[in-house]
Amino acid sequence: MAYDETGTDGIAVLAADGLTADQVAERVAAGKTNDVPDRASRSIRDIVRANVFTRINAILGILLGIVLATGSIIDGMFGLLIIANSGIGIIQEVRAKRTLDKLAIVSQTKPVVRRDGTAVAMAPREVVLDDLIELGSGDQIVVDGVVVEASALDIDESLLTGEADPVHKSVGDPVLSGSFVAAGSGCYRATKVGSDAYAAKLAEEASKFTLVHSELRSGIDKILKFITYLMIPAGLLIIYNQLFSSGQSLRPALNGMVAALVPMVPEGLVLMTSIAFAVGVVRLGQRQCLVQELPAIEGLARVDVVCADKTGTLTENGMRLSELRCAEPEDAGPAGVALAAMAADDPRPNASVLAIREAFPDNPGWGEATAQAPFSSAKKWSGQSYGSHGNWVLGAPDVLLDPGSVMARQAEDAGASGLRVLLLGSCDVPVDHPAAPGVVTPRALVILEQRVRPDARGTLEYFASQNVTVKVISGDNAVSVGAVAGSLGLPGGERPVDARTLPSDPESLADTLEDSTTFGRVRPDQKREMVAALQSRGHTVAMTGDGVNDVLALKDADIGVSMGSGSPATRAVAQIVLLDNKFATLPYVVGEGRRVIGNIERVSNLFLTKTVYSVLLAFLIGLTGALSQVFDFEPVPYPFLPRHVTIAAWFTIGIPAFILSLAPNNERARSGFVPRVMRLAVPSGVIIGVTTFISYLLVYAGPEQTQTQKVQAGTSALITLIMIALWVLAVVARPYVWWKLVLIFGSVAAYLVLFALPFTRTFFELDPTNVAATTSALACGLVGVVLVEVAWWVTGRLHGEHRRLFAPPEDLPGRQ
Missing domain, CATH: 1.20.1110.10 (Calcium-transporting ATPase, transmembrane domain)
Structure with a gap:
């Protein structure tokens, strides 16, 4: 089947339908699949060979032969050490292999692939050449390909190139496996699979050395x-x-x-x-903890600073709408309709949008948005334009509002009690305009409730007893983060620091980090800088996270810990994945x-x-x-x-x-x-x-x-x-x-x-x-x-x- 690379109707039809079952079967028969070896596993044959043919066994074997040649079988009892060394080593490593393999399947990134007009999540090894793979925020790109659909699609290639700034992708642009979606959505066609893919070549190189010291x-x-x-x-x-x-x-x-x-x-x-x-x-596997690199067990035991996010770590992922506080009484109707439209149009809703969708389930039928601005951790807002229905933005009140305004103070007061607060506003320019969001007219505060994890306090107390310092580093409003941290008894939690006021000088930043424990409005690049600043003071740093904004910091930390429900990108770079999504599992690790x-x-x-x-x-x-x-x-x-x-x-x-x-x-x-x-x-x-x-x-x-x-x-x-x-x-x-x-x-x-x-x-x-x-x-x-x-x-x-x-x-x- 031929493909038009210029974005004509041929691609549009393909993007809508994907490969047929017969086309998939043809590619499987031709070996054009993404069947690559699992990252953390080796075959039982390799395990047996590694445990039997060792230098120590060779030395003991030669000495055993000398003793047996003298006819003294009793003096050859030390030869049982060869059997014991090999047997015990093989049994334990096979047990560990089976545990890792089972957990790795659970944790595996499952790309959403279109086939016969239906989108289905499947294992990466089931992807074949020319498959169409959908993309959303936080998704990892599992094979190389070419973009066939793009809606404000930004790809973060920092794991491949080291360049932190996301790269905007349009139809026809190439994407490389190992990168991930920073913002927006889209779809791409697989052009290189299996060992030909960029990430597979990197993995082959990476397998030659241990990534964790x-x-x-x-x-x-x-x-x-x-x-x-x-x-x-x-x-x-x-x-x-x-x-x-x-x-x-x-x-x-x-x-x-x-x-x-x-x-x-x-x-x-x-x-x-x-x-x-x-x-x-095996023990950690029984607690639903996947150790992707064995030395990470040792590394986490040496950690003296744990950097934790608030959402999904100290609080549960799920939210519910607590209150819609309108700027004017007459805004109640339009605000609810706008929220319903925005939530219905979001193809990959996060926890906040899901809570809004649950509260406002009726789509007003405004049609497809004429412009979209996906949420990103850098700008702290998202938006949709609906032509005659207006331009709407949803994001952080302290970013979109004048700090001295009435609604800004109301948002601050609500956040001080630990609530998550978003602003719904209308703006004077389309959301994809270079000057967006322009002038924002506040319409309502969307106040969401998050439940603090019942085991969070005990976990923080454990770390305190072990002289491990916990730093809460969140993209949320600093006052809200401080309220949650303070309620859990974290020392210094009641004195949060707004990351927008942090010094850029590494030495000054390190000083601030030594003195404070709770930080809000932290950008992804700042999380990375904070990890580096802590390491510069001799600290061994563990970073926990579940969102795409945590990837760079997870990668640079001594030990990266991801939640199992986190984005595929975070799970890919973390050395330890908590499949049960419980921060309380960390003390056991x-x-x-x-x-x-x-x-x-x-x-x-x-x-x-x-x-x-x-x-x-x-x-x-x-x-x-x-x-x-x-x-x-x-x-x-x-x-x-x-x-x-x-x-x-x-x-x-x-x-x-x-x-x-x-x-x-x-x-x-x-x-x-x-x-x-x-x-x-x-x-x-x-x-x-x-x-x-x-x-x-x-x-x-x-x-x-x-x-x-x-x-x-x-x-x-x-x-x-x-x-x-x-x-x-x-x-x-x-x-x-x-x-x-x-x-x-x-x-x-x-x-x-x-x-x-x-x-x-x-x-x-x-x-x-x-x-x-x-x-x-x-x-x-x-x-x-x-x-x-x-x-x-x-x-x-x-x-x-x-x-x-x-x-x-x-x-x-x-x-x-």
Whole structure:
């Protein structure tokens, strides 16, 4: 089918009817569809591959092969870590994928497509080449196309070009996917779909990097890189010692080498991080919260300023007409008729127009408007001209009226009680005239009621208790915004600032934002500037919004949060979408982020402590081998078998780390993840490594030791290591609540059972029966415990961190 690009009757017929079912079928068969991969999802095959073929699994697999080659299957138990790492990671990520996919379908932008003369909302992937797609304010353009109908159509291309000013579009003008409608309405024909569309090409580029910075992930990457550098020399030393210097036969030498190398690998750190994020996605999904970029969970936990709109955030979206207050008694009839005509002619009515339409349902039959001026957040008014019936405008009284007029004062008084007030006026020029609205004659105040959300006060109180500042930034009248904010108890809410009086200088603007909390009559470009000003003062800013006027600020904020009922454009740029439209869901998102960050920090302490002491112990053992060649003494073999290091990690790291990674945690997120983790892990790891080495040397009977003496020496070193490692667990778990104490005592009891039962002693080659050796081990362990405790208190004092053993009573009911 040929198309005329010049706006002739061919286009007009097409614009009215759209493609037929047969034409759609032809394009689907030819592959001319908009079937592009979902943004946030990857296939199950990719998930399996990513979790199985990892660097850590490869290292453990090679070491497992070495152990199995010696015939010691029991010492290969650490190989179960490969299965556990892969299996748990796959299960959790598949759960998270399914949750995200379901929520993404709910949140998906559904363009309105004309086919066979009927307009139907459908999924973007169902759009085909040459489809006609209707446009209204806030709609996102899902494929590239050419405009075939336009009524005061302005397209915002800032997400593509960075240019904030909307671009006026006429029939025949191109439109690009990824842009959105700032004002007006129209229709366009799809000319590029699928991977050919501009937005799809951008998405392909964007998928190559993470859009939200994650300090947690980048910190773990730094730590892993540091560990890799340490492992290389330590590994080479221990290999040299075990295979060439120790004088052992091949099998025990290889087992000792593997036992030294396995615990250096922080095999559970990345796994626990992935699990924590995945479980966070599932938990938030159960609260109808779509996380479009995973690190956003972490980012919101670091937020210290939340910028919230009034309408749709603190108040409910729906409105009802409270009063029509006419300028003159004789204006009542004409005003009602004009409102009915304007509301009936609006193809995409907002909440205010819907309330007017409900109050004045009878269309007077004035016919199609001779001129239209769609509402925009910049000018704060809309209008329609109806020839002999006059030119009518509807908008903000403080924009359209003289501030000193009687009606302006009446509007101010009504707004002061929290009501939304619009002015209906007639003007002396058509509404599309360059000088519009010209001279406005006030005809009536349209007073609308908005209900404050019942959960708004509790949400604001939560943020206040967490030292998160809330700034109410609205396009509504400042007095009205202040009335709502003040009624909710927001500090400073009763002193609203009219954004038209704000300084343009960034420094002065930042000063004003620091001192005030409530702002009205804020333009979209000002919202963006306010976010930048707050960020310039070191704040981490979350911006919530649901309207097209919020898009630029959402994009520039550290974390953008959109309501599910918001415009498609806001949902597209936000990292988090609250599908239930509840501002009260935000504290749960913050809490989930804090749980992820706080718990991963705890878990990282455990895994990195193990890596530090393993590397140090390997260094010390390896050095004895190297120095023995110089000073002519017998080198010391590695004290442990692979099965020993496996059980040492079971109850000091493995099981406790899994529980701690999923436990409640309401500690506020702080920057400096890597230094804080290293402050505990390095001293603790050094203490464990050194005391374990000393404990082993004290009972080591020399190269001529019997098998029994060898087992007793290894057992003594293991007792010292486990004692101090358990105390590190006890330190990491602070502040204590009842379940953490149960976890610690349970881990201690598990090791007592392992060392007490004859079966487990034989199976794991443990022999604590040598009283002197065991006493020596306990003494070394006790010294290590004291040193770890002292180091914890001292580092806290040096870095100004408040240390406490037990959680305060107010944190007990479910916060810890």
